[in-house]
Amino acid sequence: MPAITQKQILEALENVMDPDLNKDLVSLNMIKDIRIDEKNNIFFSIELTTPACPMKDHFRNACTSVIRERLPEAGEITISLPAKVTSSASCGHHGEKADPLPKVRNIIAVGSGKGGVGKSTVAVNLAVSLARTGAKVGLIDADLYGPSIPTMFGLENKRPEIVNKTIVPIERYGVKLMSIGFLIESDNPVIWRGPMASSAIKQFVTDVDWGELDYLIFDLPPGTGDIQLTLVQMLPVSGAVIVTTPQDVALSDVAKAVTMFRKVNVPLLGLIENMSYYLLPDGSKDYIFGKGGGEKFAKAQGMTLLGSIPIGGVVREGGDSGTPVVVELPDSEAARAIESSACEVARQISIRNAAACAHRN
Numbered sequence: 001m002p003a004i005t006q007k008q009i010l011e012a013l014e015n016v017m018d019p020d021l022n023k024d025l026v027s028l029n030m031i032k033d034i035r036i037d038e039k040n041n042i043f044f045s046i047e048l049t050t051p052a053c054p055m056k057d058h059f060r061n062a063c064t065s066v067i068r069e070r071l072p073e074a075g076e077i078t079i080s081l082p083a084k085v086t087s088s089a090s091c092g093h094h095g096e097k098a099d100p101l102p103k104v105r106n107i108i109a110v111g112s113g114k115g116g117v118g119k120s121t122v123a124v125n126l127a128v129s130l131a132r133t134g135a136k137v138g139l140i141d142a143d144l145y146g147p148s149i150p151t152m153f154g155l156e157n158k159r160p161e162i163v164n165k166t167i168v169p170i171e172r173y174g175v176k177l178m179s180i181g182f183l184i185e186s187d188n189p190v191i192w193r194g195p196m197a198s199s200a201i202k203q204f205v206t207d208v209d210w211g212e213l214d215y216l217i218f219d220l221p222p223g224t225g226d227i228q229l230t231l232v233q234m235l236p237v238s239g240a241v242i243v244t245t246p247q248d249v250a251l252s253d254v255a256k257a258v259t260m261f262r263k264v265n266v267p268l269l270g271l272i273e274n275m276s277y278y279l280l281p282d283g284s285k286d287y288i289f290g291k292g293g294g295e296k297f298a299k300a301q302g303m304t305l306l307g308s309i310p311i312g313g314v315v316r317e318g319g320d321s322g323t324p325v326v327v328e329l330p331d332s333e334a335a336r337a338i339e340s341s342a343c344e345v346a347r348q349i350s351i352r353n354a355a356a357c358a359h360r361n
């Protein structure tokens with residue numbers, strides 16, 4: 001018989017807090033499947049709310065040390081960290097609106113005020129980063145006027161399969177993809193009128209077999225037009241990520257995008273500052289477009305700064321060559337910055353979902 005009991009382990013783990021949710025792991029019902037063997041070796045799982053959890057190592061270390069301290073007779077401690085992504089829909093904070101995508105847990109809109117700030121680059125790399133953590137991810141290229149997803153994934157001239165009148169999304173780097181570029185000739189410019197654009201976006205949602213997804217990301221066109229409105233009217237958007245460059249011009253444009261999301265009650269997950277700095281060979285940073293613009297803006301708007309991504313040839317080449325930088329050069333500064341931003345996005349969603357449920361219960 002093991003000398004240690006499950007109860008003792010739970011009592012010990014009541015001392016480990018989730019700093020984001022401000023409660024202990026036991027109250028949050030995150031500790032699962034505790035097992036103790038004859039030699040007092042301990043096994044259990046910490047069920048995370050996202051596989052992209054920046055807190056993984058912290059939880060593992062904190063749990064190990066609190067058990068060691070309180071139960072000195074413990075043998076080996078083996079902790080697994082599976083994830084069950086929470087859904088923004090599960091606590092019904094979008095009210096009575098019918099949900100056309102009930103199997104999609106969270107919808108993220110990536111927007112900006114202006115084109116050319118790197119919105120698509122960020123959306124693509126966020127999607128791939130989240131997929132690489134083990135999440136189920138989809139990406140919709142909602143920029144009907146300038147679709148860039150086919151090129152950024154090296155999928156020009158690809159056509160999706162249609163099965164039972166449903167479009168099967170093309171999958172690459174673990175991400176399910178849909179773009180108008182998969183349906184039209186690339187040298188055929190699209191001249192959509194507002195209603196046509198809206199109906200194309202609706203079809204990307206209703207006529208595509210998305211299956212079960214943890215995160216569905218929309219790469220929006222610049223600005224605050226019909227497509228953005230269609231999206232928020234049709235779907236329960238979990239939150240928006242705003243992309244900007246540090247320049248003031250971009251910032252004054254981006255304020256309008258922020259205001260739009262506020263007006264339509266889409267939570268702002270935070271800001272990503274792209275092209276923040278250039279990393280010099282000696283490791284120092286050259287803030288070519290000025291320093292701290294994104295941070296200042298985020299603060300003024302009461303938003304979280306989710307990350308700052310350097311400017312660099314590796315990012316652009318990744319987009320041009322069809323292999324995103326997080327796949328091609330995962331150890332580069334840019335890839336790490338994007339991965340950390342992706343974790344922050346996932347974290348903000350988990351926090352909001354937990355708050356919505358707490359509020360409801």
Ligand SMILES: Nc1ncnc2c1ncn2[C@@H]1O[C@H](COP(=O)(O)OP(=O)(O)O)[C@@H](O)[C@H]1O
Pocket residue numbers: 112114115116117118119120121122148274275309310311312313315316317319320
């Ligand atoms: N951090 C970066 N470093 C270098 N080039 C970048 C970076 N982010 C984006 N780019 C490049 O800038 C151009 C515009 O980016 P894109 O993602 O298409 O912007 P948007 O979707 O906002 O119009 C692309 O050529 C892209 O490769």
Ligand SMILES: [Mg+2]
Pocket residue numbers: 119120121143146148
């Ligand atoms: Mg774009």
